[in-house]
Amino acid sequence: MRLHTPICDQLGIDYPIFAAGMGGVTLAPLTAAVSEAGGMGVLGATFFTPDELRQEIAEVQRLTDKPFGVDLLIPNDIPPDVEHVTIPPFPSFLEDLLPLVEGLPIPHPPALTLELAQAQVEVTLDMRVPVLVSALGTPEWLVPECRRVGTQVMSMVGSSRHARKLEELGVDVIIAQGAEAGGHVGTVTTMVLVPQVVDVVNRPVLAAGGIADGRGVAAALMLGAQGAWIGTRFIATEESSTHENHKRKILEAGEHGTVVSRTYTGKPSRILRNAYTERWKGHEHEVLGMPWQRLWVEQLVTPARAAGMVDIANYPTGQVAGRIADLPPAADIVARLVAEAEEALNRT
Amino acid sequence: MRLHTPICDQLGIDYPIFAAGMGGVTLAPLTAAVSEAGGMGVLGATFFTPDELRQEIAEVQRLTDKPFGVDLLIPNDIPPDVEHVTIPPFPSFLEDLLPLVEGLPIPHPPALTLELAQAQVEVTLDMRVPVLVSALGTPEWLVPECRRVGTQVMSMVGSSRHARKLEELGVDVIIAQGAEAGGHVGTVTTMVLVPQVVDVVNRPVLAAGGIADGRGVAAALMLGAQGAWIGTRFIATEESSTHENHKRKILEAGEHGTVVSRTYTGKPSRILRNAYTERWKGHEHEVLGMPWQRLWVEQLVTPARAAGMVDIANYPTGQVAGRIADLPPAADIVARLVAEAEEALNRT
Numbered sequence: 001m002r003l004h005t006p007i008c009d010q011l012g013i014d015y016p017i018f019a020a021g022m023g024g025v026t027l028a029p030l031t032a033a034v035s036e037a038g039g040m041g042v043l044g045a046t047f048f049t050p051d052e053l054r055q056e057i058a059e060v061q062r063l064t065d066k067p068f069g070v071d072l073l074i075p076n077d078i079p080p081d082v083e084h085v086t087i088p089p090f091p092s093f094l095e096d097l098l099p100l101v102e103g104l105p106i107p108h109p110p111a112l113t114l115e116l117a118q119a120q121v122e123v124t125l126d127m128r129v130p131v132l133v134s135a136l137g138t139p140e141w142l143v144p145e146c147r148r149v150g151t152q153v154m155s156m157v158g159s160s161r162h163a164r165k166l167e168e169l170g171v172d173v174i175i176a177q178g179a180e181a182g183g184h185v186g187t188v189t190t191m192v193l194v195p196q197v198v199d200v201v202n203r204p205v206l207a208a209g210g211i212a213d214g215r216g217v218a219a220a221l222m223l224g225a226q227g228a229w230i231g232t233r234f235i236a237t238e239e240s241s242t243h244e245n246h247k248r249k250i251l252e253a254g255e256h257g258t259v260v261s262r263t264y265t266g267k268p269s270r271i272l273r274n275a276y277t278e279r280w281k282g283h284e285h286e287v288l289g290m291p292w293q294r295l296w297v298e299q300l301v302t303p304a305r306a307a308g309m310v311d312i313a314n315y316p317t318g319q320v321a322g323r324i325a326d327l328p329p330a331a332d333i334v335a336r337l338v339a340e341a342e343e344a345l346n347r348t
Numbered sequence: 349m350r351l352h353t354p355i356c357d358q359l360g361i362d363y364p365i366f367a368a369g370m371g372g373v374t375l376a377p378l379t380a381a382v383s384e385a386g387g388m389g390v391l392g393a394t395f396f397t398p399d400e401l402r403q404e405i406a407e408v409q410r411l412t413d414k415p416f417g418v419d420l421l422i423p424n425d426i427p428p429d430v431e432h433v434t435i436p437p438f439p440s441f442l443e444d445l446l447p448l449v450e451g452l453p454i455p456h457p458p459a460l461t462l463e464l465a466q467a468q469v470e471v472t473l474d475m476r477v478p479v480l481v482s483a484l485g486t487p488e489w490l491v492p493e494c495r496r497v498g499t500q501v502m503s504m505v506g507s508s509r510h511a512r513k514l515e516e517l518g519v520d521v522i523i524a525q526g527a528e529a530g531g532h533v534g535t536v537t538t539m540v541l542v543p544q545v546v547d548v549v550n551r552p553v554l555a556a557g558g559i560a561d562g563r564g565v566a567a568a569l570m571l572g573a574q575g576a577w578i579g580t581r582f583i584a585t586e587e588s589s590t591h592e593n594h595k596r597k598i599l600e601a602g603e604h605g606t607v608v609s610r611t612y613t614g615k616p617s618r619i620l621r622n623a624y625t626e627r628w629k630g631h632e633h634e635v636l637g638m639p640w641q642r643l644w645v646e647q648l649v650t651p652a653r654a655a656g657m658v659d660i661a662n663y664p665t666g667q668v669a670g671r672i673a674d675l676p677p678a679a680d681i682v683a684r685l686v687a688e689a690e691e692a693l694n695r696t
Contacts, residue, residue: 180537189528189537191558210539218570319540
């Protein structure tokens with residue numbers, strides 16, 4: 001029996017395996033490699049300027065003529081006016097970590113504004129990217145805009161209530177992401193969430209969270225999903241654009257190597273457990289909202305991340321990190337996922 | 349294709365579906381009903397005196413001649429001397445809940461001692477119960493004792509490190525329980541934990557946590573498990589011995605209707621979210637160890653539980669509560685799980 005579901009035909013891909021759009025990770029090399037291998041790579045476009053995005057999409061198109069996606073963070077609301085707010089002083093309990101980043105450059109990515117997101121959408125549609133993924137919010141104008149040029153829209157949810165809302169907005173594919181996933185997460189796990197979302201919407205559903213091998217892909221199909229949205233397993237590949245230290249840290253992580261914390265962004269996010277997350281313990285009540293928390297701790301974590309300082313920086317990573325032990329080419333991962341899933345499906 | 353795995357032959361049952369041993373829930377009626385329907389019921393024997401346990405086992409044997417199990421909490425260490433410790437005064441932030449239990453009888457179950465557990469094991473083996481499940485600890489003497497009379501031993505784990513230890517102790521079947529399960533839980537979810545445990549032990553593995561329908565059973569098999577250990581779905585049945593208010597509260601619960609808290613036992617436990625767990629928020633740092641926390645809050649929660657006061661009492665319940673909408677006979681649940689699992693397995 002082949003690993004093939006209706007969504008493969010809907011999107012024109014061979015296997016229902018998706019490399020999650022992850023900012024700084026799923027750039028052109030990984031996106032193209034996964035699509036070229038028969039799955040679908042999704043470019044993590046967070047914080048790209050429109051020009052950078054255009055360049056990156058062009059690079060994917062140079063590397064493959066297979067379908068791929070672009071993942072954007074589109075704020076639903078008008079973002080707060082960051083310029084005119086007083087952010088509390090840098091927390092004293094983190095002060096002794098500051099010497100570690102002394103002298104390092106502090107990158108300043110563009111603020112996540114609605115204007116930026118609209119410009120990113122425009123570039124994505126102008127370049128006829130087949131799939132646009134909105135992982136943060138799905139404003140009402142998004143689906144009609146995409147429909148005009150034939151781009152399909154996928155959106156991510158962590159609850160079934162949210163899934164119903166996305167269906168009303170006309171979203172084509174819903175990604176149900178369990179609490180074991182990396183990055184911003186809810187509390188409902190993949191085993192519980194996926195059948196629940198499948199039951200309330202009349203749309204293809206992808207399962208996300210906790211999937212690192214073909215057994216997980218096969219389990220996702222049993223739960224009613226049409227495919228698997230996979231992040232962490234693809235971080236640990238040759239083509240992944242994250243810092244090499246992040247990849248190495250995944251190989252070293254045990255099953256308790258990740259933790260859900262609000263320390264970096266203000267929202268609960270599953271990240272690699274490190275010296276910084278340990279230091280944060282007991283200070284959870286001091287957390288600021290989004291985007292203030294990030295601005296608060298920026299002088300420490302932003303240069304740390306750019307420098308690959310895994311003991312301080314924020315690396316969104318799923319709980320499956322504990323099960324990952326190699327850094328192969330992405331095409332090998334796709335082939336392995338397919339072979340293992342087919343073996344599991346045919347075993348029964 | 350039929351829902352049948354090697355563990356069915358190992359235990360002499362038709363379907364690899366297990367009703368979790370839950371104190372006060374899986375008593376003789378539910379245990380016998382699940383075994384009689386072709387799965388395996390497991391008696392939740394927590395806090396039974398040896399005489400009560402003997403009576404309850406005899407009742408199961410009167411109701412069915414199919415194999416069943418007994419679930420015991422066996423402390424690994426010598427339990428602390430409860431008599432000679434000063435427990436802090438009842439917490440003031442809960443005081444205004446006390447009038448709700450005024451005048452109610454305060455039941456005093458026997459303390460969880462090694463002596464009680466040994467006597468319970470003796471009764472279980474004396475009555476030739478086919479399966480003994482140890483959900484808390486597995487002392488070294490347990491497996492040899494059981495082996496003498498042909499009783500198989502199953503033990504529950506929340507991490508792969510612990511699973512390896514159980515294999516060394518000779519345990520026959522390992523139950524890998526994810527963080528979405530009800531009651532005492534770890535942090536690793538079922539999707540992540542099950543394949544991980546399957547990979548490190550050379551023993552049949554059951555998947556527990558997040559399974560409420562046949563799609564979940566089929567997913568468990570894909571992950572490499574040989575069967576499903578199911579709690580909450582069997583709480584919501586006619587034969588379940590829990591308070592009717594608990595059953596009704598499961599029907600009302602949404603996907604965020606449970607929460608992991610240390611408030612009742614001192615160890616992280618997934619329970620129904622209620623007025624008490626909300627009141628506890630912000631007081632997590634005041635938690636006492638096990639068994640002190642239970643003794644601390646006993647005057648409120650013990651009578652409340654006996655009286656079915658779902659807003660105060662401790663009801664261990666899995667995250668799948670949000671997906672449960674009826675209270676049918678247990679045999680209907682078994683038949684439904686089998687039909688749905690076979691449908692999912694044959695769909696691909």
